[in-house]
Amino acid sequence: MNFRKSAALLALLFCIILNPWPVQAKSRQAVVKAASVAVYQKASNRSKILGTLPKGTVVMVSAVQKSIARIYYAGKTGYVKKNALQLVPVQAPKAKKKPEQKVRATPAPAAPDVAVKTTPRSGNKRMKTLRNSFAYLKPDTSSRERTTVRKGTSFEILGSKGSFYQVKRAGKTAYLPQEAFAEPTPKPAPTIKPTPTPKPTPAPQLRSLKADSKLYKKAHRTAKVLKRLKAGQSLLVQGEGKRFAFVSVNGLTGYVPLKAFAAPAPAPTPTPAVAAPKPTATQKATATPAPQPPRDPDAGAAETVIAAALAQLGKPYVYGSTGPGSFDCSGLTYFAYKKVGVRLAHSAYSVGYGAGRKLERSQLKRGDIVCFNTIADRDQSDHVGIYLGNNQFVHASSGQARVVVSTLAGYYSDNFSWGRRVL
Numbered sequence: 001m002n003f004r005k006s007a008a009l010l011a012l013l014f015c016i017i018l019n020p021w022p023v024q025a026k027s028r029q030a031v032v033k034a035a036s037v038a039v040y041q042k043a044s045n046r047s048k049i050l051g052t053l054p055k056g057t058v059v060m061v062s063a064v065q066k067s068i069a070r071i072y073y074a075g076k077t078g079y080v081k082k083n084a085l086q087l088v089p090v091q092a093p094k095a096k097k098k099p100e101q102k103v104r105a106t107p108a109p110a111a112p113d114v115a116v117k118t119t120p121r122s123g124n125k126r127m128k129t130l131r132n133s134f135a136y137l138k139p140d141t142s143s144r145e146r147t148t149v150r151k152g153t154s155f156e157i158l159g160s161k162g163s164f165y166q167v168k169r170a171g172k173t174a175y176l177p178q179e180a181f182a183e184p185t186p187k188p189a190p191t192i193k194p195t196p197t198p199k200p201t202p203a204p205q206l207r208s209l210k211a212d213s214k215l216y217k218k219a220h221r222t223a224k225v226l227k228r229l230k231a232g233q234s235l236l237v238q239g240e241g242k243r244f245a246f247v248s249v250n251g252l253t254g255y256v257p258l259k260a261f262a263a264p265a266p267a268p269t270p271t272p273a274v275a276a277p278k279p280t281a282t283q284k285a286t287a288t289p290a291p292q293p294p295r296d297p298d299a300g301a302a303e304t305v306i307a308a309a310l311a312q313l314g315k316p317y318v319y320g321s322t323g324p325g326s327f328d329c330s331g332l333t334y335f336a337y338k339k340v341g342v343r344l345a346h347s348a349y350s351v352g353y354g355a356g357r358k359l360e361r362s363q364l365k366r367g368d369i370v371c372f373n374t375i376a377d378r379d380q381s382d383h384v385g386i387y388l389g390n391n392q393f394v395h396a397s398s399g400q401a402r403v404v405v406s407t408l409a410g411y412y413s414d415n416f417s418w419g420r421r422v423l
Contacts, residue, residue, distance in 0.1 A: 030085040032057040039078035133180035139164040204238045204310040213260035219244040234390035236405045301340040302367025309336040312403045327396040352381020359419035369420040380417045
């Protein structure tokens with residue numbers, strides 16, 4: 001027996017010396033994280049290569065020593081570099097949850113009854129709560145022993161104690177605030193503020209520049225410059241601030257310093273009439289009419305037409321529309337002339353060939369209709385607008401998709417056909 005034990009110990013020692021790899025108690029899974037890993041026959045990268053494993057292959061790692069790991073895959077054993085593998089973490093077994101023990105709530109001791117002065121009645125009155133409230137075991141709102149009572153709950157009124165009623169429901173008594181049975185105070189009706197009267201918007205007006213200036217995108221000199229303007233050029237002023245005016249020119253809108261504009265012409269002051277001396281009794285009174293300056297009866301109507309057209313600036317162009325929210329070219333002239341009782345056709349062709357009398361460009365005045373040939377055909381009047389003077393006109397432009405003021409130069413000068421005077 002001693003000889004056999006000694007032989008077994010010698011064999012075990014011989015195996016440990018020949019195979020110095022530490023044996024793990026349990027193999028672990030690992031995943032190949034490199035693109036391709038070589039598997040060697042022995043624990044050396046100089047030994048024979050048995051094959052390669054692609055990325056993502058799952059193997060079993062039985063031992064690890066320094067930079068080499070011994071693996072088991074597809075029934076075979078081999079060796080690979082340790083850094084080419086990623087061990088799969090071992091999940092700890094989930095602990096079993098202990099069943100929760102239900103704790104029975106101990107009922108709170110009943111509060112001693114409080115003496116309540118009851119009003120003698122032939123029978124107790126029943127009332128319904130008119131709002132949500134709390135029912136207390138004591139006639140005290142600071143008491144924590146309370147339950148919620150919903151609106152509309154019916155109670156038997158046993159008596160009163162201060163600001164509380166002692167009530168009874170389903171054989172149980174409690175205390176409710178008397179306000180729970182009172183009608184809720186109606187909320188005051190909201191005060192309607194009077195709508196402020198809007199300030200009248202000043203009508204747009206044409207003003208000339210007294211010096212060269214710039215059209216800015218915003219109302220300050222550091223803003224982006226949209227266009228350079230020359231002295232003498234007329235601009236349509238749509239509004240004024242402290243230092244800048246909001247203007248439109250050739251379809252562009254922006255801001256120009258007020259200092260760049262020439263002062264507007266003062267309104268003529270009426271000359272007071274001088275009373276003629278009364279004739280004496282011996283003289284006959286002869287009425288001598290004072291000379292009156294010649295008047296243009298159509299000047300007021302032309303200004304009304306222009307004001308009506310300029311008030312539509314910026315509104316969208318819609319073919320076939322005559323306002324007031326949108327216009328096409330003949331729809332704008334129809335809308336503006338209607339303000340003075342003139343009915344024009346809703347057609348640029350009909351207006352250009354049949355409205356009023358024909359004018360040359362040098363004969364144009366404020367309020368006249370300007371006609372253009374914008375389409376290469378026999379029709380010489382396919383677009384119309386209203387002349388403003390100073391070589392400018394207002395029209396509903398399909399190209400700019402809105403009502404704008406343009407200059408009778410460049411494209412519009414080349415395609416101008418004639419004018420029409422209706423007033």
